[in-house]
Amino acid sequence: MPSTFGNALRVTVFGQSHSQAVGCVVEGLPSGHVVDTEALGRFMARRAPGQGPWTTPRKEADLPRIVSGLNPGGATCGAPLAVVIENTNTRSRDYDNLMAVPRPGHADYTAWAKWHGNQDVPGGGHFSGRLTAPLCAAGGIALQILAGHGVRVGAHLLSVADVRDEPLCALDNAPASRARLESQLDALADGRTFPTIDAAAGKAMLAAIDDARRELDSVGGVVECVATGMPAGVGSPMFDGIENLIARAAFGVPAVKGVEFGRGFEAARLRGSEDNDPYRMVDGAVTPVTNNAGGALGGITTGAPVLFRMALKPTSSISRPQESVDLTSGSDATLEVHGRHDPCVATRAVPVAEAICALALLDALLSFPPEPQA
Numbered sequence: 001m002p003s004t005f006g007n008a009l010r011v012t013v014f015g016q017s018h019s020q021a022v023g024c025v026v027e028g029l030p031s032g033h034v035v036d037t038e039a040l041g042r043f044m045a046r047r048a049p050g051q052g053p054w055t056t057p058r059k060e061a062d063l064p065r066i067v068s069g070l071n072p073g074g075a076t077c078g079a080p081l082a083v084v085i086e087n088t089n090t091r092s093r094d095y096d097n098l099m100a101v102p103r104p105g106h107a108d109y110t111a112w113a114k115w116h117g118n119q120d121v122p123g124g125g126h127f128s129g130r131l132t133a134p135l136c137a138a139g140g141i142a143l144q145i146l147a148g149h150g151v152r153v154g155a156h157l158l159s160v161a162d163v164r165d166e167p168l169c170a171l172d173n174a175p176a177s178r179a180r181l182e183s184q185l186d187a188l189a190d191g192r193t194f195p196t197i198d199a200a201a202g203k204a205m206l207a208a209i210d211d212a213r214r215e216l217d218s219v220g221g222v223v224e225c226v227a228t229g230m231p232a233g234v235g236s237p238m239f240d241g242i243e244n245l246i247a248r249a250a251f252g253v254p255a256v257k258g259v260e261f262g263r264g265f266e267a268a269r270l271r272g273s274e275d276n277d278p279y280r281m282v283d284g285a286v287t288p289v290t291n292n293a294g295g296a297l298g299g300i301t302t303g304a305p306v307l308f309r310m311a312l313k314p315t316s317s318i319s320r321p322q323e324s325v326d327l328t329s330g331s332d333a334t335l336e337v338h339g340r341h342d343p344c345v346a347t348r349a350v351p352v353a354e355a356i357c358a359l360a361l362l363d364a365l366l367s368f369p370p371e372p373q374a
């Protein structure tokens with residue numbers, strides 16, 4: 001069961017929600033990058049559980065311990081970089097009744113169908129959202145390396161249930177829109193606790209999450225992510241394009257059910273004359289005037305911001321009685337899920353979108369850069 005992705009930059013995640021630790025091994029990082037461990041810690045904290053009533057109450061410090069891959073000066077040294085994050089706050093008894101009765105919507109039944117009882121159920125095992133902690137550790141380092149190349153990545157919670165935030169200003173590539181986008185990213189990076197651009201939208205989202213939680217239910221949401229500063233010509237046609245790499249990584253994030261780029265599904269309702277991004281020469285460079293493509297054509301970057309959205313389903317572990325089956329007796333059963341769960345997983349998936357975006361783009365830059373012009 002390979003839990004690995006990437007080409008020149010390869011990331012393998014390991015661990016289960018209630019094993020001693022989760023972590024990752026990152027191969028192919030450029031050497032000589034001094035990891036800013038404080039910035040990495042701050043990035044990890046944005047994803048960590050136990051932040052408030054809109055997250056699972058499980059408290060974890062989520063300290064990324066880098067156990068290899070750095071030289072004595074703290075710089076990447078060319079060897080595989082390994083990160084370990086301890087699991088300190090597990091409560092496996094919450095899962096006693098789930099050993100035989102799978103939760104609808106979680107991976108309990110599919111894991112049983114594959115491994116016939118050998119799978120690790122508590123905390124969701126290797127399927128847990130907890131595995132996004134090592135993704136953030138690897139992605140947090142990739143973000144720092146990309147920043148050194150002038151690439152900036154930022155994400156926000158575009159919607160929860162029916163409540164929408166102001167969208168990122170990235171479908172238009174005019175200078176005024178680019179300036180507006182940078183100011184949106186500045187605002188999102190100001191240390192705010194809830195990741196919306198519009199604070200009022202954030203408040204309404206929190207209310208929607210709280211309503212669902214009090215009704216023993218959950219809600220889903222959409223995370224929108226952008227990367228600015230990617231040069232044109234990075235990527236590959238067919239199977240290793242920018243969209244392929246990002247989508248492959250995004251679907252590794254538990255609960256992601258859809259990914260779209262640029263105008264996304266809305267483009268299917270437009271005419272070519274509306275959807276095409278015209279070109280103009282700006283300061284001697286070919287520049288798309290608009291960005292319906294979301295920064296890639298033919299799998300290769302256009303130089304406009306790379307823009308994608310990922311849809312996360314509502315949390316499957318809800319406290320209402322649900323219909324399931326008892327796998328040991330082969331009979332129908334009613335299930336009540338106990339324990340600590342996120343009432344909306346999309347809120348904590350915002351830094352995760354940034355992490356997988358950074359990993360995919362750094363991989364693309366290392367694996368499929370533009371060829372030098374003769």
Ligand SMILES: Cc1cc2nc3c(=O)[nH]c(=O)nc-3n(C[C@H](O)[C@H](O)[C@H](O)COP(=O)(O)O)c2cc1C
Nearest residue numbers: 106107127128129254255256316317341342345348
């Ligand atoms: C950050 C994050 C936190 C999550 N927390 C929970 C949770 O508390 N309870 C739960 O049932 N699912 C949670 N999930 C989702 C499940 O892990 C996921 O639905 C499950 O592994 C099945 O995978 P699938 O939905 O991608 O098919 C979380 C996902 C993420 C990304």
Ligand SMILES: C=C(O[C@@H]1CC(C(=O)O)=C[C@@H](OP(=O)(O)O)[C@H]1O)C(=O)O
Nearest residue numbers: 049056058123124128129130339340341
């Ligand atoms: C611990 C995290 O989230 C966990 C993700 C998760 C799941 O099923 O995905 C189930 C819960 O696990 P537990 O029952 O052990 O509390 C969440 O708390 C985390 O994201 O760090």
